[in-house]
Amino acid sequence: MPAETAAKMESGEALDRTELRALKQDLWELYEDYAQACDRQDFQAWTTFFTQDCEYKAISRENFDEALPHATLYCDGLGMVKDRAMALRETAVYEPRHLRHFLSGLRVTSVAGDSIESEANFLVVESMSGRESRIVFVGTYVDRVVRTPQGLKFQSRQAVFDNYRVLVSLVVPI
Amino acid sequence: MPAETAAKMESGEALDRTELRALKQDLWELYEDYAQACDRQDFQAWTTFFTQDCEYKAISRENFDEALPHATLYCDGLGMVKDRAMALRETAVYEPRHLRHFLSGLRVTSVAGDSIESEANFLVVESMSGRESRIVFVGTYVDRVVRTPQGLKFQSRQAVFDNYRVLVSLVVPI
Amino acid sequence: MPAETAAKMESGEALDRTELRALKQDLWELYEDYAQACDRQDFQAWTTFFTQDCEYKAISRENFDEALPHATLYCDGLGMVKDRAMALRETAVYEPRHLRHFLSGLRVTSVAGDSIESEANFLVVESMSGRESRIVFVGTYVDRVVRTPQGLKFQSRQAVFDNYRVLVSLVVPI
Amino acid sequence: MASIPLQQTESREAGEAAERRWPEEGHTRIPYWVYTDESIFKKEMQRFFHGPTWNYVALDCEVPNPGDFKRSWIGNSQVVVVRDKDGSINVVENRCAHKGALVCWKNKGNAKDFTCPYHQWNYDLKGNLQGVPLKRGALGQGGMPKDFDQKKWGLRKLQVTNRGGSIWASFDPEVPDFETYCGPEMLSYVDRLFPGKGLRLLGYSRQIIPCNWKMYFENLKDPYHATLLHAFFITFGLWRADSKSESIPCSDGRHGIMVSRNEGKKTTEATKDMSRFKGEFDLEDKDTVTPFPEFPDRKVVGLTLFPSVVLQQQANTLGMRHIIPLSAKEVEVSWTFFGYEDDTPELARLRLRHSNLMGPAGFVSIDDSEVLTQCQFGANGAEDSMAVIEMGGKDTEPQDHMVTEVLIRSFYRFYKEAMGF
Amino acid sequence: MASIPLQQTESREAGEAAERRWPEEGHTRIPYWVYTDESIFKKEMQRFFHGPTWNYVALDCEVPNPGDFKRSWIGNSQVVVVRDKDGSINVVENRCAHKGALVCWKNKGNAKDFTCPYHQWNYDLKGNLQGVPLKRGALGQGGMPKDFDQKKWGLRKLQVTNRGGSIWASFDPEVPDFETYCGPEMLSYVDRLFPGKGLRLLGYSRQIIPCNWKMYFENLKDPYHATLLHAFFITFGLWRADSKSESIPCSDGRHGIMVSRNEGKKTTEATKDMSRFKGEFDLEDKDTVTPFPEFPDRKVVGLTLFPSVVLQQQANTLGMRHIIPLSAKEVEVSWTFFGYEDDTPELARLRLRHSNLMGPAGFVSIDDSEVLTQCQFGANGAEDSMAVIEMGGKDTEPQDHMVTEVLIRSFYRFYKEAMGF
Amino acid sequence: MASIPLQQTESREAGEAAERRWPEEGHTRIPYWVYTDESIFKKEMQRFFHGPTWNYVALDCEVPNPGDFKRSWIGNSQVVVVRDKDGSINVVENRCAHKGALVCWKNKGNAKDFTCPYHQWNYDLKGNLQGVPLKRGALGQGGMPKDFDQKKWGLRKLQVTNRGGSIWASFDPEVPDFETYCGPEMLSYVDRLFPGKGLRLLGYSRQIIPCNWKMYFENLKDPYHATLLHAFFITFGLWRADSKSESIPCSDGRHGIMVSRNEGKKTTEATKDMSRFKGEFDLEDKDTVTPFPEFPDRKVVGLTLFPSVVLQQQANTLGMRHIIPLSAKEVEVSWTFFGYEDDTPELARLRLRHSNLMGPAGFVSIDDSEVLTQCQFGANGAEDSMAVIEMGGKDTEPQDHMVTEVLIRSFYRFYKEAMGF
Numbered sequence A, B, C: 001m002p003a004e005t006a007a008k009m010e011s012g013e014a015l016d017r018t019e020l021r022a023l024k025q026d027l028w029e030l031y032e033d034y035a036q037a038c039d040r041q042d043f044q045a046w047t048t049f050f051t052q053d054c055e056y057k058a059i060s061r062e063n064f065d066e067a068l069p070h071a072t073l074y075c076d077g078l079g080m081v082k083d084r085a086m087a088l089r090e091t092a093v094y095e096p097r098h099l100r101h102f103l104s105g106l107r108v109t110s111v112a113g114d115s116i117e118s119e120a121n122f123l124v125v126e127s128m129s130g131r132e133s134r135i136v137f138v139g140t141y142v143d144r145v146v147r148t149p150q151g152l153k154f155q156s157r158q159a160v161f162d163n164y165r166v167l168v169s170l171v172v173p174i
Numbered sequence D, E, F: 001m002a003s004i005p006l007q008q009t010e011s012r013e014a015g016e017a018a019e020r021r022w023p024e025e026g027h028t029r030i031p032y033w034v035y036t037d038e039s040i041f042k043k044e045m046q047r048f049f050h051g052p053t054w055n056y057v058a059l060d061c062e063v064p065n066p067g068d069f070k071r072s073w074i075g076n077s078q079v080v081v082v083r084d085k086d087g088s089i090n091v092v093e094n095r096c097a098h099k100g101a102l103v104c105w106k107n108k109g110n111a112k113d114f115t116c117p118y119h120q121w122n123y124d125l126k127g128n129l130q131g132v133p134l135k136r137g138a139l140g141q142g143g144m145p146k147d148f149d150q151k152k153w154g155l156r157k158l159q160v161t162n163r164g165g166s167i168w169a170s171f172d173p174e175v176p177d178f179e180t181y182c183g184p185e186m187l188s189y190v191d192r193l194f195p196g197k198g199l200r201l202l203g204y205s206r207q208i209i210p211c212n213w214k215m216y217f218e219n220l221k222d223p224y225h226a227t228l229l230h231a232f233f234i235t236f237g238l239w240r241a242d243s244k245s246e247s248i249p250c251s252d253g254r255h256g257i258m259v260s261r262n263e264g265k266k267t268t269e270a271t272k273d274m275s276r277f278k279g280e281f282d283l284e285d286k287d288t289v290t291p292f293p294e295f296p297d298r299k300v301v302g303l304t305l306f307p308s309v310v311l312q313q314q315a316n317t318l319g320m321r322h323i324i325p326l327s328a329k330e331v332e333v334s335w336t337f338f339g340y341e342d343d344t345p346e347l348a349r350l351r352l353r354h355s356n357l358m359g360p361a362g363f364v365s366i367d368d369s370e371v372l373t374q375c376q377f378g379a380n381g382a383e384d385s386m387a388v389i390e391m392g393g394k395d396t397e398p399q400d401h402m403v404t405e406v407l408i409r410s411f412y413r414f415y416k417e418a419m420g421f
């Protein structure tokens, strides 16, 4: 385990290298499955990645760094996550689009019992009719993942985007 | 293995988690080696990733979703793959360019004997003289891979690009 | 191990597939940790990835392919690496920016004792106030990594960027 | 309502703009070239944003302490809003008097003074030039000429008003006072949101919409669309045609007041015209659409305060939507969400939740951002065509309902005259 | 060939365009400013694409059932092609009569009617405005004025022709009929491709080429380049100077017919001039260059039907190359590949294979896309310079070979006059 | 210093440019519209880069062998620099005489001749058209008309000067000779860097700076900023106000010579004005700031040779900074780093190390690229405002120190007149 990462690990019961790698592999699958649900715009599937007491934010780095509570998209509890999914399906009006996630740089920053803090970079590319494909979001996930009987889930997921401003609208969760 | 993926797996003889991970590692190497051959513009090497009875398509999502048979680049059999490679070397006229592939989100959607169906996201960035580097392709590979004595090969590779239109030309296969 | 890669491996004592994969995993962590240090703009941390006798270059593909010695950013020895880090902190004047690295396609091209040659693709996306996020660098790392008591370090890292030109300035090392 | 003349502030006018002719029907029509012509855009920047108008630039809670600064925009000009040592607020243009470099390179921070990086000319927090390095040369050589008058070369200083914690600025020294500029009715609504109690900054959301800035402004002068387009609004009764409403043009039409009331989920006579009403759709978490009744008048309000901002109060979310035009075909909308220092924790929580209605990912604002994009697509290349805005009649008088485009008509009556069309 | 006047449809002309002077040599020269000047582009959009021309918009097999629609383009205006309940085809402009939003947001689909999302004005499949929600207000208030005449506010309706399954539209109600517009010779070639039997849609390829739309059009009026540039063509005899060919300008030069014959791999006298001939190069899979002889005349044909399309038949690939100009320096080429309902499976298979010759990845089309990019690079900033097009002489008469630029000369003779240069 | 008239080379002038009026203070002011107006940019390209000027295009060591070529730029026109069979160097415009395609598609290479890919017109290394395929037709048909005079249709040939291995070109056949154009003082400094001994190419760095090209040019006429902005320079004594320096305008101000001396790390009287001096900061590897004394005069030099290049010699890094304007608001700076064939290995090593001071990642150049970006931000939309350049007085005479903007004043005195403002 790189010294860098180890230094940031606050775990009481430090993982050895093999355990950490196994954990990262599990997390990586979680991250990729989540990205895939977003890319498919399967909003129902998206809700299944969260715990009941979850928090989900798509938040600008500006707000995150200043510790401002407002997030561009903010869900406080699984109910709000489910309401967002339903609203996207039932009430929101938007032009069709394709989105693709690219992830890199997964890192575990803390392990405490069943609670894991981890981060990774994301890049989201959008394609729409009549326009060139373009980067719509780039940034870092700042997450707290917990082990549950149903596998790993996000208790807190913050998609901290570096973009100064959102291009038109943030429809599909990041 | 996440429930999501498992649900889509049609295999008669389901793989356990360890087997699936091993398979994904093999596939990942195949995908990366393929991308690398494209990036190097080593067209001869590119032909070696396909089976004799292969199909290769670079196809727009528009055609793919509408199940239209036309593909922007279409090879039906290894002969056509080899002819494409030769034509790119010998007859095509095009301005020099550099391309780089970025892959993310490999997933196995089906395993049946030696035949594996898998997908992954691709992003291709182009650099040319006098211009800024830009995204030229983004989308999803939809593949059927088979085990052969020479290792894993593509029996069918569809590079389904989300881009509404090709930027100038598609010279180097995706 | 794919035939392709094997052919390029010049090692006297060839690694078997398992050893190679283990090596790639170690390298991948090194690459990701390095990228993370750059993204955090932690210049001090950046210096720790290099050996005493290191060479670091951010060099255009144009110069690299023509074997021209000039690099846009050039450090010859750890002293110069440290001086660069200090100058970025203490003397350079630049507008604040966020950068994110995305890596793909790690490959080992040679193993000779404790010295490993490896490559990978990089994509760097920049975000600045009042502007859209954009690709600032894309290309390939060409590296020589050595095993040291402190873990893997770069004896030589060349960030060979395909971009025809740098967008404004190269402040944060690639 | 006072009639405030909007003087012509620029002498030369771009050629194309000068030749345009408005449709003869007048303010019930909008020719699409007002949304596409860059020479008109240039003229708007000069005449409106650099003219005798008050432009929203910040909330004072964003710069609480002496030396705290924030960069902001007036049209396409960048300014710095900074709290002075005496606690007052200054607004200066962010351009060095020497050779034009931006002096301040960060969006927010704290400074004792501002030093331009290029040649280190130094300005105090009022924008006065207080230091020119090597002004007397080095080793007895060079330096500024004797007649160089440092007092003449400060940063451009703007007029500033602080109204209950909302900060407004003007490039024009002749601008009428803020009270006159708003007029009594608009002012009362501004004061309703900024009654003088402490503000609490909740955060920002910024977005770029590929449409003309006036389309965005119009969107908030258009209660008619809200009751039809926004399924979320209609379904949960947050904004409906069958609620008691008002549409009040102010100051010759430049400003507009849009008022309604949250009447909850319901089905009435008028529902049949709202085809996007989704009676069957319900929420898991009702808090999102259940406002705490913080204003005694129980109103829901959208104010368009010309030319730079929309003040929004919907459920418990309060927001300043700063309009930053980028070009004829692109506008940045910069949302500042805020509450009050005396908010209870529960109200603070509701503000955050309700801000999900608004902004780039807002349950209702998504619809607007998307539809405005499509309006600009329609306007592009349609210079021979025009919009018709006759809902609620053809006149420009205040109306006590929302099935009307009177606010838009009033605005274009004003616009047409102010632009000399 | 009938001489069809191309009227001036716009009243005001952009300043720069009006001042340009054509080189005195006339139609044997092309000044590079025709490829770079945005004011000329604007004039072309008005005069050609919005003028008395027939523009390709779709194939009827793309919208087989009532309610099926497809979005398409005429110049830089978006239209919707929709099959009406009675099976006929309507083409309407995709812009709401109210405030200009695009009414249809999807490229393809099926609809009973079109509802604009913004205020839900509803149009039938002919483009008639059939519903305005809250037209009579709500709770007795608001609504449209009494004199609002719904009949006047439909979507803009275009003239439509369906010729053997190819759909053409015109913004100009005064456009001559399609037969007259094409002229008998072009018409016979259109009918050759669209003889009235059922069409089968194979798919689309779209590309953007950073060049003026006329460069693309010229490229298909230029048989001379094909026999030199396209190594793949020459080597496999798909298009060669030493094959029996024709080059026929039509309708004052606006259209062009380019004909040749596939004579297979061979070496003749003329081969020596074709330095890109690669005698040694052969294919593993010969099917790619082995057409099934489906047309009795054994011709290979490229038609430029002004201003919007190239009709291509090469080997067994049939394609409509829709020309969608984006700006003076960018064109989208949208390829629709098709076959016939009665194609045998083997012929269907060959069509797909042969489409590898064409499109953004086409064995020969790559060359064109790349070379046109370089032509635009050359034209940019070269307003004082011009092209010379004297191959095959200086006149504009039809020629029975391909070593000629007569189609391009004819086109620019027409263009010069039509644009008033 | 000879006064070389800069003739008006274009007949029509863009409308906007013609109407601009310079501030009455004259050359001590720069109105910001010189940095933002595209019609002025167009005029500059014609009048300066296509006019009677000598433009840097290459070093002869980049094309050592017959047939070696390199693409380069003069303003926004691309040229090919090629070594002919006899060892001399030709410069031709990269645009086919036929239909304008770029003839050469690679940045560097070796060629016996140039064949345009489109129709394979073939040019010799001087740019003469030597082959037109199918000129006499095929099978007795087609071909070029009898009066087609091949001699008239070559590539555009430029005037060329090779001065000690630096290659210069001009579009204008009437350009004065290079010596006259430079004037004796500038010429002596050019010769100091190019004394006739063999050059060694070290490599390129290219960058795009979102600023007007003149801002970049000015930056190198501005010794005053360097002693204040560049903490790295000041701290290590590479460029400081308290070193013996000169600021010499040449040829009516178009060119400029900036001279100083490396006096190492020190603290003097003047240090107090240099607030960015970092006495406590030291390097691990001192080589970076320790030049080998290769020039007997021990000078450090920056030359602005109008309009296309900055020649830089700082420590042991030698560089040609080629200025390639892309638009009014963007410039490419293309750096060619070089040494001499007789460099010792140690000197060669130092050149590479010292090039870390310069270029897109240069310890000092980063500051410039960043600050110029901010200057353009300041200029945008500030057409009613202007820069003041009075450091070192108001006149335009040479000065023997660096606390002055005399080179910029001289340049704008020249510019104002040359542009007819």
Ligand code: FES
Pocket (backbone or CB within 6 Å): D096, D097, D098, D099, D100, D101, D116, D117, D118, D119, D120, D121
């Ligand atoms: S530009 Fe600000 S000090 Fe010179």
Ligand code: FES
Pocket (backbone or CB within 6 Å): E096, E097, E098, E099, E100, E101, E116, E117, E118, E119, E120, E121
């Ligand atoms: S814009 Fe279409 S209904 Fe209002």
Ligand code: FES
Pocket (backbone or CB within 6 Å): F096, F097, F098, F099, F100, F101, F116, F117, F118, F119, F120, F121
């Ligand atoms: S354009 Fe060069 S040969 Fe025709």
Ligand SMILES: [Fe+3]
Pocket (backbone or CB within 6 Å): D219, D225, D226, D230, D364, D365, D368
């Ligand atoms: Fe709305």
Ligand SMILES: [Fe+3]
Pocket (backbone or CB within 6 Å): E219, E225, E226, E230, E364, E368
């Ligand atoms: Fe062609």
Ligand SMILES: [Fe+3]
Pocket (backbone or CB within 6 Å): F219, F225, F226, F230, F364, F365, F368
């Ligand atoms: Fe500098």
